[in-house]
Amino acid sequence: MVKNKLIFLIGLIIFMLPLPAYAMQTPAQYAAMIGMVVPMADLEGLAAPAPLVAKREAVVVSRSTGGQDYQKVLKMATSLLGSKYKYGGSGPDVFDCSGFTMYVFGTAGYKLPHSASDQAGYGIPVSKENLMPGDLVFFSYYNQPGINHVGIYTGDNEFIHASSSENNGKTVTVSKMNSKYYEDNYKGARRLLR
Numbered sequence: 001m002v003k004n005k006l007i008f009l010i011g012l013i014i015f016m017l018p019l020p021a022y023a024m025q026t027p028a029q030y031a032a033m034i035g036m037v038v039p040m041a042d043l044e045g046l047a048a049p050a051p052l053v054a055k056r057e058a059v060v061v062s063r064s065t066g067g068q069d070y071q072k073v074l075k076m077a078t079s080l081l082g083s084k085y086k087y088g089g090s091g092p093d094v095f096d097c098s099g100f101t102m103y104v105f106g107t108a109g110y111k112l113p114h115s116a117s118d119q120a121g122y123g124i125p126v127s128k129e130n131l132m133p134g135d136l137v138f139f140s141y142y143n144q145p146g147i148n149h150v151g152i153y154t155g156d157n158e159f160i161h162a163s164s165s166e167n168n169g170k171t172v173t174v175s176k177m178n179s180k181y182y183e184d185n186y187k188g189a190r191r192l193l194r
Contacts, residue, residue, distance in 0.1 A: 070134035070193040072108040077152050077160045077172075080104070085162050085170040090114055097150050100162035100172060101136060104152065110192055116150040123190035128177075134193040137177070139185045147187050151175070 080103075083095055090099030098119055102112045112119050120138050131137070131153045139149040151161030157177045164170060175182060 069108045069110075070132075073104055073134050073152065073193065074154060076107045077104045077154070080172045081160070081174070083162070083172040085164050085172070087164070089162075095162040095172060096164070097162045101150050101152060105192065108193075117147040119150055120147045120188065120190060123192040126189040126191045128186065128189065131177075131189055132191065134191075136190045136192065138187040138189065139182060140187055141185065143185060149185075153177075153189065 077100075080091075080095070080100070083091075083093060083100075085096065086094040087096050088099070089095045091103035095103065098112075098114050098116045101116075101119060102114050105112050112122060116138060119136060123136065126132070126135050133153060133155045135153040137151050137153050137159050138147045139151075140146060141148055149161070151159040153159045154174065158174050159177060159182075160172065160174050162172050163175070177183065177186070
């Protein structure tokens, strides 16, 4: 008991001791204090430092080193062809577009949010010319701002997605990237799997 009180008192005394001057300075004051003043003109044109961890970056698996995740993703996606569309659905029998990609990538160990626009923040950007099977492809509805539809590129200028369109029977289906509607409303692609 005495030992605990003694430890508490020592901790309290240390806590109440004044901090060294450099610990109470702003970064600019500290830099000036130790002689590191750099005129702002010398800093113009410099980029901000990169963050230590990329925000919302997915784990990337290299296809060239034997990563099999993209095959799992495509196999699962195609096994769900014909599944019914339902807004808010996330499987295993009914899906909306982002619920479909969330479910499919989840079976390969990737955690995605249930939102097409949020999914567009994962992975790395990919140009349309460099699409590979397993890439997420994003669209808007009738040129509306933002992203509100997502699918999985399967190769040969096609992608698989949960479609709300009556023309596609409101099911998980395969569509052509170069069909007028999807070409006009294409917003970009992201790669979670390499």
